Amino acid sequence: MKIEILRQLQEYIRSKSVDELKNIKPQVLKNKLGISDIELKELIDYLHDKGAMIYKYNISCLNCQSNHTIYENEIRKGNKECDECGEIINFNNYLQRASVLLLLDKNEILSLDESVDFKNYSIKKIIEIKEIRELKVIKTENKNKENNMEIFIGSSTQAANEIEEIALVVEEKGFKALPWNSRGKGVFRATNFTMENLINVADRVCAAIFIFNSDDETWYSSDNVTVKTTRDNVLFEYGLFMGKKGRNNVVFICKNKPKIASDLNGVTYIDADQPEYHMKAELKDWLASLNV
Structure with missing residues (x-):
């Protein structure tokens, strides 16, 4: 060529x-x-x-x-x-x-x-x-010994439109993307409670990615200020998956600069507000580092 x-x-x-x-x-x-x-x-x-x-x-x-x-x-x-x-x-x-x-x-x-x-x-x-x-x-070839393990992608409903781009990077690196809103993939079953579903999915996947978006406003009485924060259920799910899969196999991506919970100070995350090329490069580096 x-x-x-x-x-x-x-x-x-x-x-x-x-x-x-x-x-x-x-x-x-x-x-x-x-x-x-x-x-x-x-x-x-x-x-x-x-x-x-x-x-x-x-x-x-x-x-x-x-x-x-x-x-x-x-x-x-x-x-x-x-x-x-x-x-x-x-x-x-x-x-x-x-x-x-x-x-x-x-x-x-x-x-x-x-x-x-x-x-x-x-x-x-x-x-x-x-x-x-x-x-x-x-005809596709299996190059670089790609594995087919699943990676859960969690977010709020408001940030769901960000999932596709992340899922494409996950698939490109040889994993199976499992967004929280997937249909027909057994993520949320009608007969199970949400907590049971989350635990089952956390046991099933090899890693997880969460999108921390500035969905809510939280008032801090000590400072008398209101700041943009991540939806509480997304924070809970992040903690659940990190407890199940380990800190190195769970990552969060910040979008629209939400205030990060103090318990997560010092935890490295991916900034989705930087140029797309840099964000995707950091995500690919994290995927390559997974020990699965």
Whole structure:
């Protein structure tokens, strides 16, 4: 692959928002860059190998026709239960008819070293292009001995929109993201009390991430001031999971600068108010440090 193609891609995405790069059709990328099918294949292979891109599969349940988005790491499970009708979706039977989108990591791509020698870069056949317009068949490889252990992601309802970006980083590093609001993943069952659910999930996962958002206002009588604080149930859940999994396997991410409880003074956390690239880099470092 020519170095000019990477430079073209970097220039193309520079003005794009992160959201605009979440659902890129391969054919659109090919046309925008003006490259051949083979060059597109090499580019996608390179980006995937560098962790700068992941695959998304759009499928429809054959039973109820509801739409599902499946991330590449989920494919290793073999199947999933349809959230709408309970039908078991066998991925082997669905991938042939799935439409495929590329999720590009803007910061990762812009940080790629342009001096890399693409001439000696080997094509690993992560994907096979039968029809470049839709990229019908995608084959993923298990690289770097990725594990499939789950990481719980907790937050308040108000901060739930932050979960997707965090889940994508978790999946990219080879773990399974288990957001608190997941449907059909056994996080909160109707027949169980919340406390029982939390304990079961804490026993089940290997680690946990909590988003500390400035959801509430708390009045401190000693100082006669009102400050923004994290929702109390999120703090409780953080303590529960830390007690179950250990301090090194639980981390919190601060958003909108909430006042941190004094008991947590000195605990290292991830600042989500810093540039997104730095936040994601710190999260990746924490994921890499997990002893699971």
